[in-house]
Amino acid sequence: MKLYYEASRFLDDPKSGSLQNRVFGAARDGKIQSDPKHVYALVLSTLKYRPFLAQIIRKSRLLELEKKSKLTQPLALLLVHDLLLSKGGRIHSKHHPLKDAVIRNKTRLHAELTKLKLKHGVRTLEDLVEDDDTPVRWFRANLVRTTTNAVLAALAHLRRVDCVADIQKGTIYHDKYVPDLFGVHPREALVSLPIYQSGDVIIQDRASCFPAFILAPRPDKDKIIDACAAPGNKTTHLAAILGNSPESIIAFEKNPERAKTLHKMCEKAGALGCVRIQQGDFTQTEPSKYSDVTALLVDPSCSGSGIFGRGFEENDTQEHTQERLKKLAGFQVAIMKHAMRFPNAKKIVYSTCSVHAQENEQVVVDLLLDSTVRAQGWRMCSRKDVIPAWPRRGLVEEFSALDDPQRCADGCIRTVPQEDGGIGFFAVAFERD
Incomplete structure (x- = not known):
C-alpha cells in the first residue's frame, strides 16, 4: 500500500511544478521509497482520468459505504484507477483494509463504469479523454x-x-x-x-504568457510584484522581459512547499538574481513599505475551469458551483483592491485560468464601480495596450453596468480551451497616471 500512499501526495496542487519534476525530485531527496517511475506513471494516468474516476466513486457511494475504513478521496482515486483501468484490474498491494474496502465494491464500481461509457457512447475511457x-x-x-x-x-x-x-x-x-x-x-x-x-x-501555455507580456516591464526602470507567483512560469517570464536586471521582482508565495517549487523554477531559469522570493501572504503586506514598486502581476486562485479536463467535473449541484465561484470572486476582488493600494504602482495585470465570467469580467466590473478604486485613479487599459491583434476579447454583455461596454470588453483578452490552441484564460490590465 506504500505505493498508493506515496502517490497520493502528488494528486493535488498541479500548479506547484511539473509532475515529473515533483516525483523524481522527491525520490532524489529520499521523500519516497517506491520506484519513482511507477509512482509517476500511476499519478499521470490517474490525473488523466480523474474526472471520470471521481464520478464513478461518487455515484457508487464508495466513500460513504466504506466510511469506517477511513478511505480518503485521493487514495480511492488511485485504487479505483488500478481496479478499473490497469491490466488485469490488479491493485498492487497485499492484504490491506483499504484494498479490501475497494474490492468489496468491485461490482458496484464496474457497473458505474459501464453506465458512464454507455452514456457517452464510447468503448473505453480513452475515447473520452482524447479531446482533453x-x-x-x-x-x-x-x-x-x-x-x-x-x-x-x-x-x-x-x-x-x-x-x-x-x-x-x-x-x-x-x-x-x-x-x-x-x-x-x-x-x-x-x-x-x-x-x-x-x-x-x-x-508554458501561450495564454499563460500573456500576463507578463501585457505588463511589459522596463529593464532597470520598473520594480515588479508577482502577487501569487508559484510555480514560477510567469515570474521567470517577467525576469526575461526585464533582462534579468538585479532584484527587479518580488515574488510572493503563501504556501511553503510551493515557495520551494518557485525557488527551484527560478534557479533552473537562471533568474534568482532578478527575483526575491517572499514566502508569505501578499494580502498581509503593507503597501506603503513598497514605495519602489511600479507594477504588479496578480494571477490569484481560481476555479481552473479553463484547464483541460476540469470542464467535465461534476459538482454536487449548480448551487454549489455558484457558491464556490462567488467565494472565489470575492477573494479575487479583495486581492486586486489590495494591489491597487501600492502607492506608486502605475499598472496591474489581472489574469485567471477560468472561463467563468464571475471570475473575469464581473471582477473587473466590481473593481471599476468601487468608489475607492475610482478615487485612486485606476482605469482599464484599452485594447491597444493589451495585445490588440488577439481576436477573442471579453464578453460585452457583462459590462452593461458601465459606460461603453464594447470598449471595456475590447480591453480584455479571452481564450477558449483547445479552440485557441491551449487552455482557457482571461487577462486584463489596469493603469493610472
Whole structure:
C-alpha cells in the first residue's frame, strides 16, 4: 500500500511544478521509497482520468459505504484507477483494509463504469479523454539564458510552419503574438532535448504568457510584484522581459512547499538574481513599505475551469458551483483592491485560468464601480495596450453596468480551451497616471 500512499501526495496542487519534476525530485531527496517511475506513471494516468474516476466513486457511494475504513478521496482515486483501468484490474498491494474496502465494491464500481461509457457512447475511457489533450505544446525561449535564434537553431530539424493549424509532428511554429514563444506537436520529444534540460526553454501555455507580456516591464526602470507567483512560469517570464536586471521582482508565495517549487523554477531559469522570493501572504503586506514598486502581476486562485479536463467535473449541484465561484470572486476582488493600494504602482495585470465570467469580467466590473478604486485613479487599459491583434476579447454583455461596454470588453483578452490552441484564460490590465 506504500505505493498508493506515496502517490497520493502528488494528486493535488498541479500548479506547484511539473509532475515529473515533483516525483523524481522527491525520490532524489529520499521523500519516497517506491520506484519513482511507477509512482509517476500511476499519478499521470490517474490525473488523466480523474474526472471520470471521481464520478464513478461518487455515484457508487464508495466513500460513504466504506466510511469506517477511513478511505480518503485521493487514495480511492488511485485504487479505483488500478481496479478499473490497469491490466488485469490488479491493485498492487497485499492484504490491506483499504484494498479490501475497494474490492468489496468491485461490482458496484464496474457497473458505474459501464453506465458512464454507455452514456457517452464510447468503448473505453480513452475515447473520452482524447479531446482533453492539449492541441499544441507551447514553450518559451528563456531569454535569461538564450535567444530565440539559438532555440530555432537547436530545433533546426523541425520544419517551420506559419500558423497553429499547420502544426504536426516534425514541425515548429513561431508565435506571432508573443515573440519568444514557440509551438510544437504534443508528441514532440521536447523534454528529452538538452535545451529543455538546461533551462534554455520553458514549457508554458501561450495564454499563460500573456500576463507578463501585457505588463511589459522596463529593464532597470520598473520594480515588479508577482502577487501569487508559484510555480514560477510567469515570474521567470517577467525576469526575461526585464533582462534579468538585479532584484527587479518580488515574488510572493503563501504556501511553503510551493515557495520551494518557485525557488527551484527560478534557479533552473537562471533568474534568482532578478527575483526575491517572499514566502508569505501578499494580502498581509503593507503597501506603503513598497514605495519602489511600479507594477504588479496578480494571477490569484481560481476555479481552473479553463484547464483541460476540469470542464467535465461534476459538482454536487449548480448551487454549489455558484457558491464556490462567488467565494472565489470575492477573494479575487479583495486581492486586486489590495494591489491597487501600492502607492506608486502605475499598472496591474489581472489574469485567471477560468472561463467563468464571475471570475473575469464581473471582477473587473466590481473593481471599476468601487468608489475607492475610482478615487485612486485606476482605469482599464484599452485594447491597444493589451495585445490588440488577439481576436477573442471579453464578453460585452457583462459590462452593461458601465459606460461603453464594447470598449471595456475590447480591453480584455479571452481564450477558449483547445479552440485557441491551449487552455482557457482571461487577462486584463489596469493603469493610472
